[in-house]
Amino acid sequence: MILTEQQSDSLTELINIAFSRTAAALSDLTGQRVFMDMPEIAIYPIADLVGALETVVPEEITTVHQIFEGPVGGDALLLLDYEGAVKLAEMLTDEHHATHRLDASDREVLTEVGNILLNACLSMFGNILEVHVSFSVPRLRLEALSQLLESLIIRKEGLRYALVAHTAFRLHDSAVEGHLIIVLGVTALDRLLQAVDTLG
Amino acid sequence: MAKILIVDDSKLSRRTMRRILESAAHEVVEASEGMSALEQYVVEQPDLVIMDLTMHGMHGLDLLAQLHSLNPMGRFIVASADIQRTTLVMVEGAGASAFIPKPFMADHVLNTVHSVLAGGQHDPH
Numbered sequence: 102m103i104l105t106e107q108q109s110d111s112l113t114e115l116i117n118i119a120f121s122r123t124a125a126a127l128s129d130l131t132g133q134r135v136f137m138d139m140p141e142i143a144i145y146p147i148a149d150l151v152g153a154l155e156t157v158v159p160e161e162i163t164t165v166h167q168i169f170e171g172p173v174g175g176d177a178l179l180l181l182d183y184e185g186a187v188k189l190a191e192m193l194t195d196e197h198h199a200t201h202r203l204d205a206s207d208r209e210v211l212t213e214v215g216n217i218l219l220n221a222c223l224s225m226f227g228n229i230l231e232v233h234v235s236f237s238v239p240r241l242r243l244e245a246l247s248q249l250l251e252s253l254i255i256r257k258e259g260l261r262y263a264l265v266a267h268t269a270f271r272l273h274d275s276a277v278e279g280h281l282i283i284v285l286g287v288t289a290l291d292r293l294l295q296a297v298d299t300l301g
Numbered sequence: 302m303a304k305i306l307i308v309d310d311s312k313l314s315r316r317t318m319r320r321i322l323e324s325a326a327h328e329v330v331e332a333s334e335g336m337s338a339l340e341q342y343v344v345e346q347p348d349l350v351i352m353d354l355t356m357h358g359m360h361g362l363d364l365l366a367q368l369h370s371l372n373p374m375g376r377f378i379v380a381s382a383d384i385q386r387t388t389l390v391m392v393e394g395a396g397a398s399a400f401i402p403k404p405f406m407a408d409h410v411l412n413t414v415h416s417v418l419a420g421g422q423h424d425p426h
Contacts, residue, residue, distance in 0.1 A: 227387065
């Protein structure tokens with residue numbers, strides 16, 4: 102499955118707008134300037150998904166996972182490397198952790214941060230495409246990326262290809278880095294492309 | 302000064318909203334999910350309820366419908382990160398007086414709260 106140049110261009114711009122709203126929300130939360138890379142859009146056969154993402158995402162990660170449903174549905178992931186997650190939680194709770202481990206309070210804070218960031222992104226997505234997207238309650242997950250992705254694949258037996266929209270972001274005054282990933286199956290991707298084509 | 306019930310399953314969001322509201326001398330009570338919010342509403346009789354949408358257990362729109370049936374003249378604000386236009390229409394249709402987007406900006410929160418407490422509808426669009 103290959104995107105035309107025009108589809109790729111439109112999708113990249115759409116995702117860029119949605120991810121930029123996410124960056125603005127993170128900047129509002131932390132009071133820091135957020136730098137975000139231009140998003141990359143790619144379609145992977147499901148068997149190649151883990152390998153493709155392992156090249157850009159560290160293995161020891163903290164993930165906020167939110168399922169979205171509607172005319173365009175899929176999985177949205179906010180990935181933070183573990184150290185970055187601890188630092189972000191410290192920034193938002195004004196607490197310093199000698200142990201560098203995430204406690205229950207940190208996990209709760211990071212879940213809400215993920216909720217805000219993923220909703221900012223997907224809401225913009227819904228607004229531009231003029232479709233309504235429903236959100237699940239976000240879940241914080243601490244397993245390795247490969248296990249996380251395999252659980253997504255198992256949950257969706259019909260998933261053969263996935264659209265992955267990926268970007269990395271950094272906070273100006275700290276070493277917090279993260280990744281945003283949206284995974285869509287082919288059916289959702291077809292609907293998304295139809296909607297994108299109507300944008301002109 | 303008003304008594305305001307905050308309903309959100311996130312401690313971070315409850316804490317942030319409490320700090321903003323208390324800075325304007327409002328009294329705050331909290332609930333972390335819909336069923337306890339309904340109990341608190343009856344017991345505390347707040348002047349205003351500010352509620353999240355995506356919560357464990359009861360969804361915010363269901364809570365809003367139940368609160369609205371308990372008190373059709375009640376004042377209710379939805380506070381959510383779901384900023385879709387379609388969501389704002391649903392929230393308005395379910396009887397909310399206003400919508401506050403997350404993350405919370407203190408000035409916007411207080412302007413919206415004071416407008417609703419003064420009896421006005423705050424255009425969410």
